[in-house]
Amino acid sequence: MKVTYIINGKKQEFDISPGEILLDLLRDNGYMEVKGDCYEGTCGACTVLINNVPYASCTTLAAGVDEAEITTVKGLGDINNPHPVQQAFAKFGAVQCGYCTPGEILSAYALLLKDPDPGEEDIKRALDGNLCRCSGYMQQIEAVKIAAKMMREAGDNGRV
Amino acid sequence: MDLKYVGKDIPRVDAYEKVTGTTKYMSDLSFDGMLWGKVLRSIHPHALIKSIDTSKAKALPGVEAVVTWEDVPGLNGFGIAIQDQPVLCKDKVRYAGDAVAAVAAVSKEIAEEAALLIEVEYEVLPVVDDPIRAIEPDSPKVHESGNILLHTEIRKGDIDKGFDEADLIIENTYYASRQEHAFLETEDGIALIEEDGTLTVYAGSHYPHRDQLQLSRCLNMPVEKIRVVSSPVGGAFGGKDELTIQPIMALLALKTGKPVKMVMPREESIISYWKRHPMIMIYRTGVKRDGTLVANDVKVYADTGAYASLGGPILNLALESSCGLYRIPHVHIDGYSVYTNNGISGAFRGFGVPQVTFAMESQMDIIAEKLGLDPIEFRRKNILKKGEVAPIGHHITTDVESEAVLDAMEGSRLWRERERYRGTDKNRPWIKRGVGLALSWQGMGLGVGLPDFGDAVIEMDPDGGFIVRVGCVEIGQGAMTVYAQVAAEALRFPIERIRVVIGDTRNAPDAGPTTASRAAYVGGKAIFLAAEEMNEKIKGYASGMLSVSPDEIEIDDGSAYVKTAKDKRVSYEEISSYAIERGGLPVAEGHFDLPTADKAIEGAFGLPHHIYSCCGQIAAVEVNTLTGQARVTDGAVVVDAGTVINQGGLEGQSEGGFVMGTGYALTEDLIIENGVVKTPNFSTYIIPTSKDMPSSIETIPVTNYESTGPFGAKGIGEIGMVPTAPAVTNAIYDAADIRVFKIPATGERIYELLKQKKGENK
Numbered sequence: 001m002k003v004t005y006i007i008n009g010k011k012q013e014f015d016i017s018p019g020e021i022l023l024d025l026l027r028d029n030g031y032m033e034v035k036g037d038c039y040e041g042t043c044g045a046c047t048v049l050i051n052n053v054p055y056a057s058c059t060t061l062a063a064g065v066d067e068a069e070i071t072t073v074k075g076l077g078d079i080n081n082p083h084p085v086q087q088a089f090a091k092f093g094a095v096q097c098g099y100c101t102p103g104e105i106l107s108a109y110a111l112l113l114k115d116p117d118p119g120e121e122d123i124k125r126a127l128d129g130n131l132c133r134c135s136g137y138m139q140q141i142e143a144v145k146i147a148a149k150m151m152r153e154a155g156d157n158g159r160v
Numbered sequence: 161m162d163l164k165y166v167g168k169d170i171p172r173v174d175a176y177e178k179v180t181g182t183t184k185y186m187s188d189l190s191f192d193g194m195l196w197g198k199v200l201r202s203i204h205p206h207a208l209i210k211s212i213d214t215s216k217a218k219a220l221p222g223v224e225a226v227v228t229w230e231d232v233p234g235l236n237g238f239g240i241a242i243q244d245q246p247v248l249c250k251d252k253v254r255y256a257g258d259a260v261a262a263v264a265a266v267s268k269e270i271a272e273e274a275a276l277l278i279e280v281e282y283e284v285l286p287v288v289d290d291p292i293r294a295i296e297p298d299s300p301k302v303h304e305s306g307n308i309l310l311h312t313e314i315r316k317g318d319i320d321k322g323f324d325e326a327d328l329i330i331e332n333t334y335y336a337s338r339q340e341h342a343f344l345e346t347e348d349g350i351a352l353i354e355e356d357g358t359l360t361v362y363a364g365s366h367y368p369h370r371d372q373l374q375l376s377r378c379l380n381m382p383v384e385k386i387r388v389v390s391s392p393v394g395g396a397f398g399g400k401d402e403l404t405i406q407p408i409m410a411l412l413a414l415k416t417g418k419p420v421k422m423v424m425p426r427e428e429s430i431i432s433y434w435k436r437h438p439m440i441m442i443y444r445t446g447v448k449r450d451g452t453l454v455a456n457d458v459k460v461y462a463d464t465g466a467y468a469s470l471g472g473p474i475l476n477l478a479l480e481s482s483c484g485l486y487r488i489p490h491v492h493i494d495g496y497s498v499y500t501n502n503g504i505s506g507a508f509r510g511f512g513v514p515q516v517t518f519a520m521e522s523q524m525d526i527i528a529e530k531l532g533l534d535p536i537e538f539r540r541k542n543i544l545k546k547g548e549v550a551p552i553g554h555h556i557t558t559d560v561e562s563e564a565v566l567d568a569m570e571g572s573r574l575w576r577e578r579e580r581y582r583g584t585d586k587n588r589p590w591i592k593r594g595v596g597l598a599l600s601w602q603g604m605g606l607g608v609g610l611p612d613f614g615d616a617v618i619e620m621d622p623d624g625g626f627i628v629r630v631g632c633v634e635i636g637q638g639a640m641t642v643y644a645q646v647a648a649e650a651l652r653f654p655i656e657r658i659r660v661v662i663g664d665t666r667n668a669p670d671a672g673p674t675t676a677s678r679a680a681y682v683g684g685k686a687i688f689l690a691a692e693e694m695n696e697k698i699k700g701y702a703s704g705m706l707s708v709s710p711d712e713i714e715i716d717d718g719s720a721y722v723k724t725a726k727d728k729r730v731s732y733e734e735i736s737s738y739a740i741e742r743g744g745l746p747v748a749e750g751h752f753d754l755p756t757a758d759k760a761i762e763g764a765f766g767l768p769h770h771i772y773s774c775c776g777q778i779a780a781v782e783v784n785t786l787t788g789q790a791r792v793t794d795g796a797v798v799v800d801a802g803t804v805i806n807q808g809g810l811e812g813q814s815e816g817g818f819v820m821g822t823g824y825a826l827t828e829d830l831i832i833e834n835g836v837v838k839t840p841n842f843s844t845y846i847i848p849t850s851k852d853m854p855s856s857i858e859t860i861p862v863t864n865y866e867s868t869g870p871f872g873a874k875g876i877g878e879i880g881m882v883p884t885a886p887a888v889t890n891a892i893y894d895a896a897d898i899r900v901f902k903i904p905a906t907g908e909r910i911y912e913l914l915k916q917k918k919g920e921n922k
Contacts, residue, residue, distance in 0.1 A: 033181025097636025098178030099394030136815030
């Protein structure tokens with residue numbers, strides 16, 4: 001069957017099998033920034049945004065999100081033009097091995113779209129589905145606070 | 161010395177790549193014509209293989225190769241210390257997860273289907289799952305040689321005399337769980353045959369050069385024909401120290417001539433690979449009324465699982481630290497590392513020391529309470545200092561900042577304000593709060609009798625910048641950034657124009673394993689030495705260009721100038737052109753041998769170490785007496801770090817270590833019953849999430865200059881998680897008056913202990 005997505009702003013069509021998992025489809029098509037292999041939705045490394053809501057792509061059927069807008073971390077910004085959430089993570093020590101980072105950044109971005117000035121508990125709740133084994137989560141939480149401030153100051157809510 | 165890069169707030173050199181999703185991990189690589197590999201693993205923890213029939217799998221369209229033990233061209237065995245683990249099992253399986261056969265096919269789905277078509281006939285054997293029972297002579301044998309991998313016994317003084325002198329003797333048995341590394345990137349990678357017939361293996365690991373050596377043995381291929389690329393790694397914590405998928409991928413690539421990719425799904429990763437050793441620890445500690453420790457009798461049973469890997473060295477490192485960093489005249493230490501059918505245990509951050517630290521620091525807390533002593537004062541009274549004799553009988557000859565660490569713990573905000581964190585919560589009277597602490601020490605580097613060195617190469621590039629090559633890996637700890645900082649400092653050259661190449665046997669020299677808290681220390685020092693040689697070469701070129709003697713040249717910030725006439729200068733771009741004209745760009749090499757102790761401990765291979773790190777931690781907890789659940793609310797980490805090269809990196813290691821330690825203390829238990837893993841995923845094996853994070857973790861470095869390290873630095877990679885569990889369980893005692901002898905202290909266990917206490921009080 002055929003599905004159409006808008007991935008990072010670009011319309012893409014795929015021929016998929018009915019049982020295909022979104023994570024596999026994305027990685028097989030070169031979206032290597034989407035990580036993860038728990039296939040039960042518990043580690044959060046495979047997080048993508050589907051219509052700006054974070055989902056574990058490892059438990060999402062590709063067929064179920066036909067016509068969706070999908071955002072990966074590359075959709076937020078690149079090295080030359082990183083998004084404030086990406087900048088804050090990079091600058092404030094929120095990255096170690098980096099494998100959880102794309103998913104965490106997307107969860108943080110989705111939170112900030114809804115709530116430009118989240119409290120610490122809100123941030124913890126938003127990142128709860130993204131496991132990180134290197135850090136103690138403190139630097140990520142700080143980074144989200146800093147990103148929120150940068151986005152508020154920029155005034156455009158940081159939406160990409 | 162005026163430092164420009166070391167100790168400065170330098171952001172990670174790899175951060176922007178990682179936040180924008182452009183970093184290519186080994187699992188992200190793909191090649192044209194790539195096949196997918198799949199392993200068939202034993203479902204039985206212990207069984208004889210009667211036959212393996214691969215014909216149906218081979219006949220499945222899309223299958224390009226099926227391999228068994230018959231296809232292993234060299235030694236069908238690997239293991240860092242002892243090579244007793246088969247690449248593919250021949251006549252026996254020793255754990256549920258042991259690799260029996262493997263398939264390469266054109267798609268992941270076909271590979272999986274084909275693996276299921278391989279028919280293996282087993283004769284099931286009795287399961288060996290209790291390490292104490294396993295060493296009895298009539299136990300079924302995991303290996304023909306018997307179930308004892310290693311027995312180490314160390315005596316100092318006269319243990320009976322010690323207990324005679326004691327006014328108080330405390331005896332307890334402690335249990336530490338099997339911990340999963342839970343790195344986010346599982347064991348993934350690709351193996352392929354290059355056009356010239358050489359083999360390249362891309363797979364994250366701690367030590368590409370040792371992977372290369374082990375592969376060479378298994379494949380019967382010269383080392384020079386194998387290239388291993390093993391960096392960057394999506395987390396490892398010791399779990400990728402031993403070989404994992406590499407030899408099987410390599411066999412499939414050799415058999416098919418095509419690139420073969422393998423990705424471990426989380427469950428297969430957890431079932432099949434390394435864990436922290438569960439340990440049973442029986443402690444008997446004697447102390448005088450005034451708090452002087454006089455005797456310690458320690459018995460340790462470590463469950464190493466089905467194969468040796470590093471089970472022996474892990475036992476010995478545990479024993480070295482088993483009596484804590486204390487002066488104890490009479491010591492008897494008796495340790496066993498035992499084979500069972502309980503999966504496989506291997507290297508994990510702390511390398512055996514978190515287990516014994518849980519036991520010893522619980523003993524210390526119990527004794528302090530019984531004698532009515534302040535826990536810090538009691539430790540200070542017994543603390544080992546440089547020049548004194550350690551519990552295993554050697555002299556401590558280097559700085560281990562034990563007293564300074566205790567002082568800093570005492571001075572930490574959490575300890576000073578501890579009364580605020582204690583007592584019953586006013587609004588929620590079922591919440592009991594408490595504060596606990598623990599101290600730890602651990603040897604750094606590989607120990608006596610083992611080759612422990614690092615090489616680094618620095619090359620000037622044609623634009624006058626530098627390439628720094630060192631064989632350690634970027635495992636998340638920030639090695640690349642530390643190396644760039646050390647190189648920039650030592651070369652007195654802008655950090656932006658230094659490129660660090662690591663983790664690749666072809667492009668970086670052997671610098672030893674990225675383990676044992678040694679990568680920043682050894683790799684950094686080798687870079688420092690290479691930089692000194694490079695600076696001399698640069699001075700040589702500049703002296704030729706400026707017609708003065710090399711002694712008159714000074715270098716700084718990318719140019720070389722005459723000391724007495726600073727306007728007479730040449731840039732490094734000019735030097736590089738000058739060097740190219742004269743035969744080539746300068747290359748410098750640095751070699752560093754890690755200093756080791758001059759005398760070995762008899763009967764304890766690898767012991768003692770020469771340099772030690774020391775860490776003290778304080779934890780504040782809340783215990784919910786209705787549910788039994790404990791939560792760590794605040795923490796303090798004091799670490800003997802030498803010179804801090806990167807404060808952000810230190811905090812990352814210390815906070816990450818502390819939180820990993822709270823998981824070890826409270827929730828993490830990889831349960832194996834009758835040889836079968838019961839918690840093979842993150843829905844059953846629970847690691848801390850952002851919601852479990854404490855409100856604060858204060859990191860306090862004790863910065864004594866380690867004279868042998870790069871700019872005075874020493875390793876801190878492991879020690880940050882070592883004392884956490886006992887700090888937490890001691891805090892639980894302070895909060896709820898219950899003593900935890902078995903970690904993790906899950907809600908169920910605490911609830912049970914609370915219930916018992918209630919019964920006793922009736």
